[in-house]
Amino acid sequence: MRNESPATSTTRIVKRLLxxxxxxxxxGFAMVPLYxxxxxxxxxxxxxxxxxxxxxxxPVEDRKITVQFMAQNSExxxxxxxxxxxxxxxxxxxxxxxxxxxxNSNGFAMVGQAIPSVAPNEAAQYLxxxxxxxxxxxxxxxxxxxxxxxxxxxxxxxxxxxxKLTLSYSLFDITDYEISGDEITAR
Amino acid sequence: MSALHDDHHHGPAKGLTRWFYxxxxxxxGSLYLWFSFAxxxxxGTFAMVIRAExxxxxxxxxxxxxxxxxxxxxxxVMVFGAIMPAFVGLANWLIPMxxxxxxxxxxxxxxxxxxxxxxxxxxxxxxxxxDAGAPNFGWTxxxxxxxxxxxxxxxxxxxxxxxxxxxxxxxxxxxxATVLNMRAPxxxxxxxxxxxxxxxxxxYLLIAVMPVLAGVVTMMLFDIHFGTSFFNAAGGxxxxxxxxxxxxxxxxxxxxxxxxxxxxxxAIIPTFARKRLFGYDSMVYATASIAFLSFIVWAHHMFTxxxxxxGELFFMYATMLIAVPTGVKVFNWVATMFRGSMTxxxxxxxxxxxxxxxxxxxxxxxxxxITPADFQYHDxxxxxxxxxxxxxxxxxxxxxxxxxxxxxxxTGHMYDExxxxxHFWLSFIGVNVLFFPQHFLGLAGMPRRIPDYALxxxxxxxxxxIGGFLFGASQLILLVVxxxxxxxxxxxxxxxxxxxxxLEWTLDSPAPYHxxxxxxxxxxxxxx
Numbered sequence: 001m002r003n004e005s006p007a008t009s010t011t012r013i014v015k016r017l018l019x020x021x022x023x024x025x026x027x028g029f030a031m032v033p034l035y036x037x038x039x040x041x042x043x044x045x046x047x048x049x050x051x052x053x054x055x056x057x058x059p060v061e062d063r064k065i066t067v068q069f070m071a072q073n074s075e076x077x078x079x080x081x082x083x084x085x086x087x088x089x090x091x092x093x094x095x096x097x098x099x100x101x102x103x104n105s106n107g108f109a110m111v112g113q114a115i116p117s118v119a120p121n122e123a124a125q126y127l128x129x130x131x132x133x134x135x136x137x138x139x140x141x142x143x144x145x146x147x148x149x150x151x152x153x154x155x156x157x158x159x160x161x162x163x164k165l166t167l168s169y170s171l172f173d174i175t176d177y178e179i180s181g182d183e184i185t186a187r
Numbered sequence: 188m189s190a191l192h193d194d195h196h197h198g199p200a201k202g203l204t205r206w207f208y209x210x211x212x213x214x215x216g217s218l219y220l221w222f223s224f225a226x227x228x229x230x231g232t233f234a235m236v237i238r239a240e241x242x243x244x245x246x247x248x249x250x251x252x253x254x255x256x257x258x259x260x261x262x263x264v265m266v267f268g269a270i271m272p273a274f275v276g277l278a279n280w281l282i283p284m285x286x287x288x289x290x291x292x293x294x295x296x297x298x299x300x301x302x303x304x305x306x307x308x309x310x311x312x313x314x315x316x317x318d319a320g321a322p323n324f325g326w327t328x329x330x331x332x333x334x335x336x337x338x339x340x341x342x343x344x345x346x347x348x349x350x351x352x353x354x355x356x357x358x359x360x361x362x363x364a365t366v367l368n369m370r371a372p373x374x375x376x377x378x379x380x381x382x383x384x385x386x387x388x389x390x391y392l393l394i395a396v397m398p399v400l401a402g403v404v405t406m407m408l409f410d411i412h413f414g415t416s417f418f419n420a421a422g423g424x425x426x427x428x429x430x431x432x433x434x435x436x437x438x439x440x441x442x443x444x445x446x447x448x449x450x451x452x453x454a455i456i457p458t459f460a461r462k463r464l465f466g467y468d469s470m471v472y473a474t475a476s477i478a479f480l481s482f483i484v485w486a487h488h489m490f491t492x493x494x495x496x497x498g499e500l501f502f503m504y505a506t507m508l509i510a511v512p513t514g515v516k517v518f519n520w521v522a523t524m525f526r527g528s529m530t531x532x533x534x535x536x537x538x539x540x541x542x543x544x545x546x547x548x549x550x551x552x553x554x555x556x557i558t559p560a561d562f563q564y565h566d567x568x569x570x571x572x573x574x575x576x577x578x579x580x581x582x583x584x585x586x587x588x589x590x591x592x593x594x595x596x597x598t599g600h601m602y603d604e605x606x607x608x609x610h611f612w613l614s615f616i617g618v619n620v621l622f623f624p625q626h627f628l629g630l631a632g633m634p635r636r637i638p639d640y641a642l643x644x645x646x647x648x649x650x651x652x653i654g655g656f657l658f659g660a661s662q663l664i665l666l667v668v669x670x671x672x673x674x675x676x677x678x679x680x681x682x683x684x685x686x687x688x689x690l691e692w693t694l695d696s697p698a699p700y701h702x703x704x705x706x707x708x709x710x711x712x713x714x715x
Contacts (some may be wrong), residue, residue: 010292013364028402112462
């Protein structure tokens with residue numbers, strides 16, 4: 001301040017502070033991928049990976065884990081949506097196929113999207129899905145009924161204390177915001 | 188800047204346009220303060236509707252949806268319309284006079300940052316008269332309540348928040364530039380009054396988190412209108428993400444509303460105790476520590492979302508750590524009063540009430556910080572009691588204390604001490620009758636934001652509402668006191684208060700329209 005005129009020094013301060021403002025606005029948005037990455041790595045929030053599992057199943061015979069299945073419709077979703085098996089018992093590393101039944105009883109076509117959640121949260125990262133109907137949208141014509149499958153195994157590194165885990169799907173009606181390719185078709 | 192050279196001896200311009208075009212920090216400070224008082228009455232009216240509905244169990248006066256609109260608008264108007272602009276108004280009036288500067292560093296931007304606000308709040312309150320009704324999702328506007336299930340007026344809310352954010356950011360840039368750049372010779376950083384220090388730190392907090400608030404409402408806007416899924420689980424988003432981003436803003440925001448209050452109280456208590464402030468340096472460092480900690484405790488608002496135990500422990504301990512610098516401050520205020528020659532004029536009464544009642548709010552905050560206890564208290568009236576204790580007898584009382592303390596300097600007249608004391612005692616009794624029973628309601632399990640309640644809560648709600656009406660009505664006394672004081676009264680001396688220290692008391696009362704066009708004598712700058 002003593003060596004330069006206050007005006008230039010004010011301009012410099014303002015410029016720096018504006019940079020902080022822009023940076024923090026960006027940081028707000030950066031929290032979105034950061035949050036996903038942290039949830040993905042740690043399995044917090046019970047989020048299972050939204051990708052096909054890359055891991056190779058290594059069978060471990062001497063442990064048994066009960067996997068329970070649940071289904072729920074989000075508000076406004078009118079499909080019949082239930083698991084065909086309420087629970088299965090697997091050994092870590094054993095590949096299992098189970099299915100859910102969905103029926104669109106309405107007189108018009110609809111698109112559904114299932115979102116998975118695992119309890120307890122820390123089990124989420126050990127549930128490896130080789131194939132899952134939740135990876136895709138589910139378009140059902142009027143009156144159509146389908147069996148939707150999941151191929152999964154439980155990773156052999158799952159902590160000893162977990163003997164039971166629950167995989168729950170919430171089914172959302174996304175007919176109005178169906179995403180085809182990159183285009184968003186609004187209602 | 189060169190704006191100073193030709194208007195040394197000019198008074199303010201005449202007529203209404205003075206207020207639209209003014210770049211004078213005193214004019215803009217007055218505008219902010221009057222605006223904030225208007226918003227205080229508006230938000231208070233909403234609170235009266237809430238307390239009237241909760242006066243008895245059952246639904247008497249308003250529809251549940253309108254009740255939700257009232258709680259939402261009360262929170263938004265009080266936080267963004269009353270408390271924050273009041274502190275910016277005080278900053279405008281006082282910072283240049285306290286550091287010996289002729290005006291704020293960026294006077295024209297100062298004008299702009301004020302005049303955005305009336306438009307923002309006109310937009311927000313206009314939603315009350317629209318078919319879809321005002322925002323009804325709580326001032327925390329959690330998604331998907333504020334996105335998928337929001338009334339159509341949510342877009343007005345989003346743009347109003349954008350404008351308030353822009354105003355706060357500009358105000359903060361101005362304050363930082365003023366404090367760093369415009370101090371009189373001899374006014375080193377560690378000689379600045381604590382009010383200037385607390386505002387400098389608050390301004391940095393605002394600059395860091397207001398853009399995050401702008402970001403989160405922008406994400407909402409995109410989710411609502413452009414088909415993105417930031418917070419929509421069906422599209423791969425996550426509603427819990429909203430809470431993280433919101434509280435990353437929200438927690439520093441609560442310190443934005445209290446740090447300047449610390450500065451005000453640190454100015455008033457030494458004056459009426461007739462002693463130097465105890466532990467000036469530790470006050471500065473405590474303020475900075477609180478500001479830093481405010482960034483790493485946000486998830487204590489979300490203990491019940493299902494965090495892993497490690498996260499809950501971290502946020503619990505970090506939150507409790509804040510009690511340490513806050514305790515330093517309370518200790519320093521008490522030590523300042525210890526063996527002082529105290530007198531109890533209205534500003535001092537408000538300041539002492541601040542210390543006592545804010546500390547109570549701080550203690551309930553510690554209770555809420557205990558994760559397992561929070562599982563019980565979460566979303567009950569205990570939380571409402573906690574944050575109203577820190578915001579009403581905390582932030583609001585400090586603003587009132589500041590008003591009484593500096594009013595003679597602003598107007599040139601002494602205020603009516605009898606009315607001032609009456610205002611204080613009615614407010615003090617009212618605020619405790621209003622909020623103290625809410626602790627019991629919360630511990631007994633009454634949920635917040637619900638227009639009806641079980642019969643067992645009837646008595647405490649009845650008491651609380653009576654206190655609410657008393658507190659609300661007694662604020663009109665403040666209006667009378669201020670108007671009387673502006674119009675006339677006993678002439679105030681330059682010094683005003685016997686024990687007051689600081690550059691603003693070397694100026695005439697009322698403070699001339701232009702002050703410190705030449706820097707003050709360095710000898711006047713006392714060490715705090």
